[in-house]
Amino acid sequence: MKRRNRRVPFSSPLIPWVILMVAISVSAAPANRQPSPSLLSLGDDGRQGNAFSVRPEISADGQVVAFISMASNLVTDARPGLNIYVRDVGLETTRLAYRDAGAIGAVDTDPTISGNGKVVALASTVGIGFHTSARQIVLVEGDERDVVSRNDDGDVSTGQSVTPSLSFNGRRVAFVAVAENLAPGCSERFSAIYLRDRATGTTRCLSVGKDGQPADGASLQPVISADGMFVAFRSAATNLVAGDTNGVDDVFVYSVGEATLRRVSVGADGAQAEGESSDPSISGDGTNIAFLSRAGNLDRRAMNGEYAVFVRDLSNSTTRLASVSSKGKAAETFSGQPRISADGRYVAFLSPSSVLAGKRSNGKRQIYRHDLSTGDTILVSRGHDALPGNGNSFQPAISANGQMMAFRSAASNLVKEDTNLTDDVFHITLPVSDR
Structure with a gap:
């Protein structure tokens, strides 16, 4: 089967997230x-x-919710x-969320909010220093505005930038772009995954082929962990990791610290999924990743050909079916839009x-x-x-x-x-x- 290529002053990020997790865990009572x-x-x-x-x-x-209306x-x-x-x-x-976007003809999409509730990111055609039909990633923090779909020299992306995802304190931003000027290693033909570090002012390409060549397919749906150290995404590329021969979209995770990619949508035995996988959601420390898959070989209870929700635990290399009843019976029809809690325990x-x-x-x-x-x-x-x-x-x-x-x-x-x-x-x- 052929893949469908689609065009399309900071403190440690981990410490405040851990403090918050302890506080809300103590306050939560059955x-x-x-x-x-x-x-x-x-x-x-x-x-x-x-x-x-x-x-x-x-x-x-x-306590804080961003939405479109x-x-x-x-x-x-x-x-x-x-x-x-x-x-x-x-x-x-x-x-x-974004009062500057009041210009006639402005288009704002893809809102997201940082874990600390202080930063809102969105894709917009109106921002600081540009007004173009190509959307850019804009961050709003109080009265401050920051366009982050830029390269290391500060130049704005030459193409569309969409679907941002924020670390807990908003320091790191993952997003999708089809651009020729953001960072080396990404394809100019397909949508690619980028990571912007607001503290260092640097942008790197994450969806790079295993041999350093550009990915040979589109990459989409980035999600970043609360600590900013892991980014999961969906890709149609066949050359991101070795042995990718299933001919369908897979879910991958990039380690920022190690600058490495690994495939997430695999079975407990490491076998690649026999069906398309997508829609990743990542826990706060990047250990657990929820995703959708149509594969029937990831869990024997899954209905082959129907989308089901799975969770991959990278710490013990296990893959679990999550779209099940309290008795462990799998949903007989499709499930979708998985979201995993930062503590890795709950999947919506x-x-x-x-x-x-x-x-x-x-x-x-x-x-x-x-x-x-x-x-x-x-x-x-x-x-x-x-x-x-x-x-x-x-x-x-x-x-x-x-x-x-x-x-x-x-x-x-x-x-x-x-x-x-x-x-x-x-x-x-x-x-x-x-x-």
Whole structure:
């Protein structure tokens, strides 16, 4: 099978993340009853958005959420069309993430937020020192703006730059670009993965062939660990590692410290996946990586040809199926959009599976959270009536300890008096276990 090539002053990053993990782990107590979600895509006055809200991204402590919305009534100074917002869960405030983007014709996409909740990154056609049809990666930190899709000389990318991913403190940024001037080693023909270090002002190419030659296929979907030392991504390239002969997209991880690449989408025995793999999500220390795969040889329970969620533990070279019920039964249909908590314990994902929903199943895509320690899988998109959401839910985001989540849903029964008849962003606090 042929691959489909697609064009398309800092402190240590690890210490504050570890401190945060300890703090929220201590504060998290098991609960006897699972709560229902709350509506998050609101104005300061509690007004529901008058148009759809999507693509939530959550901070490590779960208290800050960035999202995209077409709503014009969340703030008073929103420009017409799509805007990126930041919602403070505790303060119940909503603000524009990027006020400079108010120019007519500006396009802002791909929001993400750093683990400490202080830095928002996005792809935009309006930034500092440029106004072009090619999107660039813009970082917003307080009143400061920084365009990071640049080379070591400070020149902005000659092509599109999209899908940023931030380390915990926002020092390092991984992103996708199709460019000829960012860093040596990346192909000018295909989208490639880059890493920008804001402290040193350097940019390096990560998706480089094993022999130092440019990758022979497109690379996409970068995600960086909280400590900034590992970047996982999807690639159609065949020359990133030795023995890549399966003819489909794989998931890889780059070690920043060692400047090495390894393939993630393999079985416990190291066998390469027999089906396409994609959508990586990485734990805070880079040890555990969740991903999707259609391969039937990674776990005997997986349905061959259907996307399932797997977790690769790099510390012990194991691959586990995560899209399973609390009894360990695999979803009988597709699962998608996996997100792993920074502590590597919880995996969130979507699925319309009746195996996961049980007798309550209504055929809609629901959000689930699977506990890799206990094996428990719980329904997250659960209505105030204790029934699964009556509309499709997508795009889960999960806090560092897995206790808080945000997600998008078209369901109208998640909260009482959801009257805007469109997709909203929801937030939920879930029980966690000490086991």
